Amino acid sequence: MKCNLIEMKKEIAALIPASHPQGGEATLLITVKGEKILDRRSTNWIMKRLAEYHNIDLLAIKKNYGPLLDKKRYIPLPLSQKLVYLPLTLKTNTVPKNERMSYVSLEQIRGVEKKEDQNIIFLRNGIELICCNTMPTIRTRFRDSRLIQKIILSEQEEEKKYVLNLKGGSAIIAESPLNQEEMDRLTAAVLYFCNRQKKYDAGR
Numbered sequence: 338m339k340c341n342l343i344e345m346k347k348e349i350a351a352l353i354p355a356s357h358p359q360g361g362e363a364t365l366l367i368t369v370k371g372e373k374i375l376d377r378r379s380t381n382w383i384m385k386r387l388a389e390y391h392n393i394d395l396l397a398i399k400k401n402y403g404p405l406l407d408k409k410r411y412i413p414l415p416l417s418q419k420l421v422y423l424p425l426t427l428k429t430n431t432v433p434k435n436e437r438m439s440y441v442s443l444e445q446i447r448g449v450e451k452k453e454d455q456n457i458i459f460l461r462n463g464i465e466l467i468c469c470n471t472m473p474t475i476r477t478r479f480r481d482s483r484l485i486q487k488i489i490l491s492e493q494e495e496e497k498k499y500v501l502n503l504k505g506g507s508a509i510i511a512e513s514p515l516n517q518e519e520m521d522r523l524t525a526a527v528l529y530f531c532n533r534q535k536k537y538d539a540g541r
Contacts (some may be wrong), residue, residue: 340366340376342383346390347420350445350460354380354429354437365429369445371462384414384422405488406481413482418489419444421480425458428467436469439519443482449475523533 350367357363357377364383366374376383388395393416403412414422420432422440429437447459449468456475458466 338374338376339378340374342386343390346387346416349387350462350464351439351441351466352380352383352422353439353466354431356429356431362431367460367462367464368441369462371460371464373464380439387416388414391420402485402488406429406484407457408481411478413443413478413485414440415485415489417480418486421482421486423482425475425478427458430471439466441466443479443486444482495514 348368348370350369351364351365353367355363355365355375357375357458359471361377362379364376364380365377366376366383368374377524386534387396394481398414399409399412402415403409406412411424413424416422420461421443423443423446425441427439427441428438429435429439431437441458441460447461449472450457450459451472455471456470458468458475460466471476
């Protein structure tokens, strides 16, 4: 089966590599409503198509957000400000390797809990996923994803929700408190985009 990704592009809660009954690679798509759909195409292929449908360049994401997060790998994939996918290693039915890189929507995660020596990702639709990453790694992926959301929001809003004041006073106004590391990264991001805008305005 091949899903209509254009219609589903905002309805996918998780993309998980899977084995197809007829052989070969496939992807288990879990929707926000809890439906499980086995698509004959690979997870990487589907993610590339979803990025295309959202007008997102995956290579540009790694190039631009990687330095801000101080990472070269495992960078969250933001298809929009509300649709950020965490790269997580999940238990799968693939053979022979049953632990594969998957993508889970940040907005669709209800919580994470350790149960019987396993880390469980609880989705809002009631489905539970077994995550093979350590809890510190999961927390880091969450933090990076929330930070990217805040950066995208700061880029998109004409009336800036995040206010940078280099002379003192309120440095950043945010919905939720940021720790010092997140503040440093977000400040660097705002400075970068402000400088880019100045260069653009100077060249007009």
